[in-house]
Amino acid sequence: MDRIKVATVWLGGCAGCHMSFLDLDEFLIDLAGRIELVYSPIADVKEYPEGVDLCLIEGAVCNEDNLELLHKVRARTKVLVSFGDCAVTCNVTSLRNYLGAANVDQILQRAYIEAADTNPVKPGLEGIVPRLLPKVRPVHDVVPVEHFLPGCPPSAPRIKAFFSNLLDHTPALSGAQLKFG
């Protein structure tokens, strides 16, 4: 049997979902026999490849890079999974949305000027630091998503349940397997 081509991407999130993925411990070894990891922040691959079967997406859509990568991921992947609360609900990253239209300026001012101990300067170099979007959006608000795996982070047993279900072709989670926060 051909191994399914799996990718993981890291948008606006804290990497906790990826850490939880690594918590799968020995199940990772089982998984390695059944999947091929073709793109991931934990693999050294520069360009998101074509023909990916499944992609786990951590994080909300916060900046222009996230947006560009997400559209590429959708175009090149059969099945997308919103992986973790930031991808599913925007979670903590959406806190700036309540500040309204001027939120981007306000948070940059707060983080890079007011909270700076030395050398206060806003990141503004065009083409180097991606610009923040006016509003943080959940992944499914930008592109269609097939499956949702909420949790902050989703625990390793829940990720395992998801993969086990998926390999048996029934990936939806319900009841006790669902968890936000």
Add this chain to the structure above:
Amino acid sequence: MAAKTLIIDGKQVSAENHTTILQAATDNGIAIPTLCHLEGVYDVGACRLCIVEVKGTAKLLPACTTRIYEGMEVTTDSERLRKYRRMTLELLFAERNHICAVCVANGHCELQALAYGLGMDHVRYDYCNPAWAVDASHRFMGMDHNRCILCTRCVRVCWHIEGAGTKNVAGRGTKSRIISDLNEPWGDSTTCTSCGKCVLACPTGALFHKGDTAGESVRDRSKLGFIVNAREKQQWTV
């Protein structure tokens, strides 16, 4: 007292006259999801989670405020009901700011539990992301409007169990909010007895005891029903 017979989910049951569908169902071991209903205080039909189908009526009716009648045929679970209940839940999540990961009720929240029960794995509506404040002026308790679902359980226990009348609802539509006295900081309230019943009643993380961690915010709501029962029926032991 006169009894009525009716059919709930194909099961023939009998219940006292003036009983609500919810009461009749509960007494017969049939569970209906609820959110604004709270044992010990009257029902207001605020959340619409308990909607059921009644034969002969096209409308969906709230089980907690609809009285039974002879020969009534009720369905408490169907594709249609699950669809609308899930929609209602998603709208509640979208209306204010529910960031479970940093919420004091995480893991003990009735809203979360219902979402899991109905398989709500994401919210299809746009999040409103409104700007709401936290009232931390009270010495022992706090109110986070970001988590409030306007079920009015706090208002009802404050008026009808504690008898203080501190909590009220002000405003309209999406601007509706829970206030203390005549919209003063909770800590300045001259009527609040600091009894904590509102915190006990709140199904979400909107009302909390200061300093409680998420692990400590488990609430034994049966205490409220116990007080009412003791008062009305003079039954002080269970």
